[in-house]
Amino acid sequence: xxxxxxxxxASMSARRSLSYRADFWIQAVxxxxxxxxxxxxxxxxxxxxxxxxxxxxxxxxxxxxxxxLVALVGKxxxxxxLEGAIAQEIYEGGLSRYRVYPVSFFAFKYAQHLGSLLPSxxxxxxxxxxxxxxxxxxxxxxxxxxxxxxxxxxxxxxNLLQFTLAWPxxxxxxxxxxxxxxxxxxxxxGSLLGGALLPLxxxxxxxxxxxxxxxxxxxxxxxxxxxxxxxxGAALVQGLCxxxxxxxxxxxxxxxxxxxxxxxxxxxxx
Amino acid sequence: xxxxxxxxxxxxxxxxxxxxxxxxKALVRRRSVARHxxxxxxxxxxxGEIVGLVGPNGAGKTTLVKMLAGIVHxxxxxxxxxxxxxxxxxxxxRRQIALLMGQKAQLWWDLPASDGFALLRxxxxxxxxxxxxRLDELSSLLEVGGLLDTPVRRLSLGERMKMELVAAxxxxxxxxxxxxxxxxxxxxxxxxxxxxLLRYRERHRPAMVLTSHYMEDIERLCSRLLLLREGQLIYDxxxxxxxxxxxxxxxxxxxxxxxxxxxxxxLRALLAPLGEVLEGGPAQVAVRVPRTRVAExxxxxxxxxxxxxxxxxxxxxxxxxxxLLARRQEGAAP
Numbered sequence: 001x002x003x004x005x006x007x008x009x010a011s012m013s014a015r016r017s018l019s020y021r022a023d024f025w026i027q028a029v030x031x032x033x034x035x036x037x038x039x040x041x042x043x044x045x046x047x048x049x050x051x052x053x054x055x056x057x058x059x060x061x062x063x064x065x066x067x068x069l070v071a072l073v074g075k076x077x078x079x080x081x082l083e084g085a086i087a088q089e090i091y092e093g094g095l096s097r098y099r100v101y102p103v104s105f106f107a108f109k110y111a112q113h114l115g116s117l118l119p120s121x122x123x124x125x126x127x128x129x130x131x132x133x134x135x136x137x138x139x140x141x142x143x144x145x146x147x148x149x150x151x152x153x154x155x156x157x158x159n160l161l162q163f164t165l166a167w168p169x170x171x172x173x174x175x176x177x178x179x180x181x182x183x184x185x186x187x188x189x190g191s192l193l194g195g196a197l198l199p200l201x202x203x204x205x206x207x208x209x210x211x212x213x214x215x216x217x218x219x220x221x222x223x224x225x226x227x228x229x230x231x232x233g234a235a236l237v238q239g240l241c242x243x244x245x246x247x248x249x250x251x252x253x254x255x256x257x258x259x260x261x262x263x264x265x266x267x268x269x270x
Numbered sequence: 271x272x273x274x275x276x277x278x279x280x281x282x283x284x285x286x287x288x289x290x291x292x293x294x295k296a297l298v299r300r301r302s303v304a305r306h307x308x309x310x311x312x313x314x315x316x317x318g319e320i321v322g323l324v325g326p327n328g329a330g331k332t333t334l335v336k337m338l339a340g341i342v343h344x345x346x347x348x349x350x351x352x353x354x355x356x357x358x359x360x361x362x363x364r365r366q367i368a369l370l371m372g373q374k375a376q377l378w379w380d381l382p383a384s385d386g387f388a389l390l391r392x393x394x395x396x397x398x399x400x401x402x403x404r405l406d407e408l409s410s411l412l413e414v415g416g417l418l419d420t421p422v423r424r425l426s427l428g429e430r431m432k433m434e435l436v437a438a439x440x441x442x443x444x445x446x447x448x449x450x451x452x453x454x455x456x457x458x459x460x461x462x463x464x465x466x467l468l469r470y471r472e473r474h475r476p477a478m479v480l481t482s483h484y485m486e487d488i489e490r491l492c493s494r495l496l497l498l499r500e501g502q503l504i505y506d507x508x509x510x511x512x513x514x515x516x517x518x519x520x521x522x523x524x525x526x527x528x529x530x531x532x533x534x535x536x537l538r539a540l541l542a543p544l545g546e547v548l549e550g551g552p553a554q555v556a557v558r559v560p561r562t563r564v565a566e567x568x569x570x571x572x573x574x575x576x577x578x579x580x581x582x583x584x585x586x587x588x589x590x591x592x593x594l595l596a597r598r599q600e601g602a603a604p
Contacts, residue, residue, distance in 0.1 A: 102361035
């Protein structure tokens with residue numbers, strides 16, 4: 001797909017995702033408030049119950065900041081366009097309209113996906129700034145222009161990884177009537193093993209190498225670790241390479257699933 | 271432009287036994303059966319031709335269109351559209367075809383149609399000046415120039431379909447597939463779409479394949495008919511010849527004066543030997559008869575009934591098609 005067309009599709013998708021302003025603000029504010037409140041009470045309770053000053057090497061302030069950042073980052077990585085939308089298009093026959101376009105469906109949907117991230121990016125910036133205002137210098141600890149740039153890179157790679165991770169699963173819709181449960185399972189497993197539910201530091205030491213080798217860390221924990229200065233230099237490059245390796249592998253698997261599915265696609269109904 | 275040779279499609283369809291036992295069984299093992307959507311079919315469509323693809327629901331019309339547009343892979347046979355095998359989906363092929371599905375929109379619901387058209391310009395790589403000229407031509411033919419900046423969701427169904435037509439034709443396709451383009455539209459919108467398609471065909475001469483359940487679409491737009499029943503092509507020929515194939519029948523209709531009409535039973539006995547009685551009075555009678563007996567039956571009605579007005583009507587194309595379909599179903603020779 002030509003870059004100009006890619007940008008055009010992404011821009012249309014962004015405009016569409018911003019066309020429901022009330023929904024955008026209600027969803028943004030309520031979700032942020034809920035996530036902040038949950039993190040606050042959860043980690044305060046956990047620390048009090050354990051009697052230890054830190055959990056997984058993080059104090060209360062850092063745990064709450066991690067929870068807020070990982071929630072905002074998770075939205076940017078996941079977006080809104082992908083939650084079963086492609087599987088739905090296969091199931092309902094909406095895929096047919098893209099098949100007559102002289103463009104790659106994968107590239108078209110990825111451009112749409114990126115465009116739909118704009119509200120999530122806006123939320124990350126607005127609520128990130130709100131957090132800094134609320135917490136003062138403590139909110140900015142470890143964050144520099146260099147770590148922010150590294151985070152943008154990690155987010156871009158994480159986003160592509162998330163898309164290619166969902167791609168073969170959505171392709172299952174060629175055979176199954178509903179892949180919603182698979183998507184939910186992916187989200188839950190990804191959140192658990194990727195550090196969205198708990199910081200990876202709370203997992204047993206022996207499991208850490210496994211978590212680092214799996215793709216899920218690069219969706220959630222990794223961009224936050226890069227932003228807060230816990231990962232940088234060689235570790236940043238190594239992490240990006242692992243994420244890109246998974247992206248290539250999953251891209252290959254997705255292409256194989258879609259090639260086979262393509263032959264049995266019926267366009268919904270006869 | 272379109273050449274189809276023995277093209278066929280068979281789907282595997284999951285089946286489940288009824289009841290709770292069937293549901294439990296299906297959890298472990300799901301059975302599927304082969305459903306023949308299109309049986310081996312052969313035909314050609316030339317440049318500038320509008321061919322009507324007609325048949326009852328489930329006859330295989332849409333599946334055939336989907337194969338020719340490259341959306342669905344066939345199970346057997348071959349096809350060439352503009353020299354390309356459609357399901358290989360070469361970009362050069364896709365740039366020259368259009369598919370309009372009456373029940374599926376391609377424009378973006380939340381954005382104005384003009385945004386969707388600009389995206390299509392980039393998708394098909396149409397130069398800006400040419401795109402503007404085509405948009406101007408199509409929007410004035412369809413009288414939607416003033417609605418281009420209105421979000422698609424705020425348009426009426428008829429306006430939306432007109433916009434979908436613009437979207438389908440903006441890249442100047444040489445082959446156009448129209449699947450139920452007038453479905454759900456009111457009469458005036460149907461007429462506007464039909465008139466537009468005729469004018470567009472006159473100007474640009476694309477090959478068009480049209481499926482529709484509205485016989486007026488077929489009658490007004492198509493000179494040739496492909497009749498499908500249960501996946502089988504049972505008729506391929508001029509629309510005008512359908513009457514001959516279905517049996518050339520006419521309806522003799524007489525409006526009666528109030529005085530002197532026989533009693534209902536006597537009237538029925540009088541009409542029955544003449545032909546198939548469609549209406550049996552007391553104000554009006556109508557009898558379907560072979561064309562060769564029209565004069566005889568009209569003369570008989572004038573003799574025995576107090577006729578105020580007499581009309582000899584050709585049957586509607588829809589009725590003829592229905593009869594043709596029913597006759598083939600019974601295995602009768604054409």
